[in-house]
Amino acid sequence: MTTPWKSILQESLSASTSKTAKWPQLATVTPQNTPRVRTLAFRGFLSEQIPDADPETGSILIFTTDARSAKVTEIQGNNAGELC
Template sequence: MTALPPWRPLLRGAREREGRSPAARWLQLATVAPDGTPRVRTLVFRGWADGAALDLFTDGRSAKPAELRQQPAVELCWLLPKARCQFRLRGDVLTLPTDLEWDERLRHWQGLTPAGRALWGWPEPGAAFDASGGFPSELADGTPLPEHFQLLRIELAQVELLELRDHPHQRRRWRRDDGWTEERLNP
């Protein structure tokens, strides 16, 4: 097993300080739209694929997948208010081999609760609202994997940590191409 990058225990500790708050799993994903303008959305952290690759989900009918095919480089911002820190994660959305992608999507789908799967039973995101479109609160176990349930696996290349507790604030950076060696930065 590969050793964890040195920033991973720091992120885990910061998330633990958030307690059971749902915000401990929320992070913001920045992408670039086809017209070159920025887009930011909040997504839910779904787990680590390995030491420096994380999994997120998206609806394939939304704009994100097309944006990411055009420009797979992303930045994530994970603000953990109780820990008073912010992690900035840069990387690329990976294109997985078809069989692996299917297996990973299915594994994640089966791991969701019925309420967690419900969003993928809703009408197309961003389309005109239609109350008769149906917004289920649950999708039962055994519900087939929808094609629009998409996995975003992001391989990280750089991580910055800004700690907002002390004066002055503390800022550190780790880069994969430097073997995740810690570098201190001005805040």
């Protein structure tokens, strides 16, 4: 099964002239229940890294961040969040 939103997102990213289009914001909560908004780097889809990935897993979004940042530990403690 293919995901209908994937082609829409790909077209939007391709058409964007913004240098920050691939830097989404992730809203999370710290262990002290303080909200935080953090920047991630969108690196593409799993199917772009693994060409023979099946259609269902090929639509998985890949994001990266610095593993030393506080957000990594905080997300491990509370994985609730919203991406925008």
